Amino acid sequence: MSSATSFYDFKPLDKKGAEVPLADYAGKVVLIVNVASKCGFTPQYAGLEKVYKDIREKHGEDFVVLGFPCNQFGGQEPGSDEEIQSFCQLNYGVSFPVLKKVDVNGDGAAPLYQWLKEQQPGLMGLKRVKWNFEKFLIGKDGKVKGRWASTTKPESLEKAILEELAK
Incomplete structure (x- = not known):
């Protein structure tokens, strides 16, 4: 999709294979x-869930985290989409969308x-993405505002997320 000019042009698939139009997140900040x-x-996952819940408590649905499971790094995500969802829910109480x-x-x-x-x-x-848990922050305008390595704890991104929400 080389014609894509913004985040909102994409329609990744959810866990059941249905399209998720990212245009639905227009005007929101997305991690x-x-x-x-x-x-x-x-x-x-615990840190992502904490940031997700804490920020949504104050800013409602203006912020969302989207998780994209990937098995390209050391085969560390071998499960089916259903198994991944179950793991996230049972072990970390994940309430943000995992696609x-x-x-x-x-x-x-x-x-x-x-x-x-x-x-x-x-x-x-x-x-190239170097490893699991690399993070991209999308501003309300659909543009990439930042990229962080796997070693960056989700909680440390709260300031950058709040700054984008304030724009």
Whole structure:
């Protein structure tokens, strides 16, 4: 989808394979995270859920976290979409949307991830996602406002998210 000019042009699939028009999130701040259930960073689900709930408590539905399971890093997300949903709910009480499993790198990378990496390259201009739990922040205008490495704790992004919400 090289014709995409904004985040809102994409329609990734939910856990059941139905399109999720990102245009539904127009005017909202969105945190995109590639997630995995068997990764050293998996406990970040708890931090993501805390940030999601805390900010939504004050800002309502103006903020959303979207999780994209990915099995490209050490085979750390081998489960089916149903198993992934169950894991997230049972172990971390995840209430934010966790969509269908995708690839984030390579020829089969989801169009959304191709666009995200093009808009906000990583360190030294590298475009590929380096590992699970890499984060992209989308502003109310549908543009990428930031990209953070897997090692960045979700709680440390609260200030950047609140700044975008205040715009």
